Amino acid sequence: MRIAMIGTGYVGLVSGVCFSDFGHEVVCVDKDPRKIEKLERGEVPIFEPGLDALMIKNVEAGRLSFTLDLASAVKQADAVFIAVGTPTRRGDGHADLTYVMAAAEEIAKAADRYIVIVTKSTVPVGTNAKVREVVAAANPDLEFDVASNPEFLREGAAIDDFMKPDRVVVGVETERAAQVMSDIYRPLYLRDFPIVTTDLESAEMIKYAANAFLAVKITFINEIAALCEKVGADVKQVSKGMGLDGRIGNKFLHAGPGYGGSCFPKDTKALARIGQEHASPMLITEAVIKINEDVKRRMIDKLLDLCGGSFNGKTVAVLGVTFKPNTDDMRDAPALTIVPALVGGGAKVRACDPQGRHEGEALLPGIGWFEDPYAAAEGADLLVILTEWNEFRALDLKRIAGAMTTARMADLRNVYSASDAEAAGFAAYDSIGRAGYGL
Secondary structure: OEEEEEOOOHHHHHHHHHHHHOOOEEEEEOOOHHHHHHHHOOOOOOOOOOHHHHHHHHHHOOOEEEEOOHHHHHHOOOEEEEOOOOOEOOOOOOEOOHHHHHHHHHHHHHOOOOEEEEEOOOOOOOHHHHHHHHHHHHOOOOOEEEEEOOOOOOOOOHHHHHHOOOOEEEEOOOHHHHHHHHHHOHHHHHOOOOEEEEOHHHHHHHHHHHHHHHHHHHHHHHHHHHHHHHHOOOHHHHHHHHHOOOOOOOOOOOOOOOOOOOOHHHHHHHHHHHHHHOOOOOHHHHHHHHHHHHHHHHHHHHHHHHOOOOOOOOEEEEEOOOOOOOOOOOOOOOHHHHHHHHHHOOOEEEEEOOOOHHHHHHHOOOOEEOOOHHHHHOOOOEEEEOOOOHHHOOOOHHHHHHHOOOOEEEEOOOOOOHHHHHHHOOOEEEOOOOOOEOO
16 A cells, blocks of 8 residues: 655654554654754654664665645555644634645645545544535545544553554544445454444544543542542552452553543543534543642642742752653653743752753753763752653662751652662652651
């Protein structure tokens, strides 16, 4: 199959590279000359483990290429995937479909034979019907079908998620489009991975419903963690006991400083907005959005307690600023709420993150950056573990405590235990949903 992938952001690039590894001929299209030049040099503009090697492999095999010329890519394609951004629109919380519709119109004007136009971007219910209208208006003589193929990629594990998916969701209107999508995903069909083929609207809804439900699980365990602190329970034990129930499962039951990233914040807001527009309020989702922001602010209160009620004049070492490990993504990361509160309160913040500095320097002005966690902690009054990178899971806590001016730790990912901290010489320790000391 010949595929054109419009957009080389996270979803577009990962999908394009993986499709080429399936054996398809893939052309990735972008409007940014610098990005295309970088890709042609074999440089990946995002951090995703394993993506650079897989990309180079398929470029060398002649199955993967990059271009600024959308028209030429579309004319050669059997299927064109739209994988452009759908950011939250300012003011109303809805997904901004400007880029999706612009891409659809360009595709229509460039196509001169039957194609399937596949929406890979996360879009509100009803968007693919609008895409069909835009394409038909731009090129009335074009023979085409529209399909919905939402992505379910976890940053940091995207290649495995694409190659070994829990499921692939495909929304189509015709048998012809279903056959094209079947041919594209043939390698997964042959290995018996579940392929859910449905109508356009159901495919669109599956994506939002899935992400909202995962956000609910995260937010629920964070609320339980707050209650655990009040009643003396241990949220890690509670999570374990809950997760062993097969109806619940243990995934996304890890207490922390709130969810962030490119999907959950945007998709929960969009789902809430869709519900409002159709007079069917998503009350649980709306509550999740509010509670998630409250959780981040609760983390600031924890840090304030460890600093004796004031950040002014304190030196705080923050380990991790990305929203999760194994990514350089800082979109809606808890750090974007917590670090400015520290700085605004008069603290001197020293940050260390294996991949977060590039974005963090622009998003978190006024802080110092360190490559080494021990250097960041030297002379600090408080150590904050904000992202659970593997690099922070086996620290020499005794060395860190000994180098700090005042050895206090806020473990906002429950990486260590109170006994670990106490044995290492920390004077105070707090985490989430568990007992601390020295507060």
